[in-house]
Amino acid sequence: MEQWKVFVAIVEHGGSVQAADKMYKSQSAISHSLKKMESTLKHSLFTVEGRKLTLTPLGKLLLPKAKSLLGQATQMEVLSNQYRDGMLNEIAIAVDVLVPIDLLQDALDRLAQCHPGLNIRVFETALSGTKQYLEEGEVQFGIASTLPTGHNLEPFISVPLVCVSHIDHPLQKMDKINYETLKQYFQVVIRDSGKQALDTGWLGAPKRWTVTNISTSLHLVLEGKCFAWLPEHSVSQYIKEGKLAPVPLVHGKKRGVFLQMAVSGKYSLFKEVQDMVSIFRDVGAKYQLEQELSEELDSPEQVLTNEPIGVTE
Known part of the structure; x- marks a missing residue:
């Protein structure tokens, strides 16, 4: 080994x-x-x-x-440490940063009601981070757009992304912007938290600032320094307040990232894990329904992808 x-x-x-x-x-x-x-x-x-x-x-x-092989060995060690009388005392999960914090909190609150003595360790990831944690046996449950084979997978949610900038940014003074125009301005992107160092920057982002979390990216956009593709749930309030506005793109004004859930097979028989999956399934379905109702009222052009747009390295 x-x-x-x-x-x-x-x-x-x-x-x-x-x-x-x-x-x-x-x-x-x-x-x-x-x-x-x-x-x-x-x-x-x-x-x-x-x-x-x-x-x-x-x-x-x-x-x-x-x-x-190494991941399975780690899982065996973790399982023996977490096991007590047929139950688990801790579950480690990896959740992509695109998952709305309110959704995650709702799921954790419900799980705490079902299993008050259960401890949860949450790893916040981007791109290949969740996949890596699952492969290495560090977590038992994960949510991301890219997940490893050999695990129990099922659909979770689609997160809409919007290309936004500050209302005083030069991009807001233009009409019908194409990708070539965007390349002239700084884009803030999120770094891959895994070792694969994936790069799915949709522009190649020749001018870019790379950060590690969405809150930093949002702060830089609010300061008028750059533009970014950000989850709609993180920018909608600022758009309503008139601080941010969608960049007037010719195509692809809104994009969606399709997220899935994965459970390590060795843990799928534990009641705590089964309840956790069921809870995340319920909160995910609730979120998706709210998104569909919102789309009926306002349905801009949207492209569905399985990769987080504007996330890199």
Whole structure:
């Protein structure tokens, strides 16, 4: 198991030196572990290209299996620590930052009523963060647009995103703006919280500021510094107050991110987890119904996507 940890760490951190630093080991110990592993397998896992280690075809094949193996081992340890007399005393969940905080609070309140002694650890994530936590066995439940296979998945909600700026921003003085025009101005984007460093910035955002949470992004937009694609639920009040306004785009004035729920199979039989899934399913259905009713009153052009637009790195 330790050798597989070394193998994955070398890949994720970009080399044996970086892996040694992250694992608090000497570089010689990391190199020895890798050589011993390759000797056992009778195949190389890396090739050296210049000063960079690159995975061999076998290394690429084994990497996802190694991650799965390590994730399962972590889940076993976590489960034994959380288990008490057929019940769980703690559940860890990873929730994408696009999920409305009111929805999350409603779900946690209901779960606390059902299981007063149950502790909940919430990891707030963006892009691949939830997927990573589930794969590594750090959480038992997750909500995101991208989730790993091998888990129990079901639809959750679609979150509308609106491209907005301050009412005094230069973009608000234009008509029929296209993507090329937007590229001339700063866009604030959210960094990927996972190790994959995904980039789904819909413009490529040549001028951008990268932050770690939506509240910072919203603050910068309210200060008139930039524009951003933000969840409608986080900007609707500021639009009503006349502080923000949708950017007058020619196309794609509103976009939606489709979020799903995932449960680790090892936990799906626990009553606490079953109740939690049921609660999130209910609050999600309530949110979706409210969105549909709102769309009947005001239905601007919308594009549905499974990736958070304006989220990057």
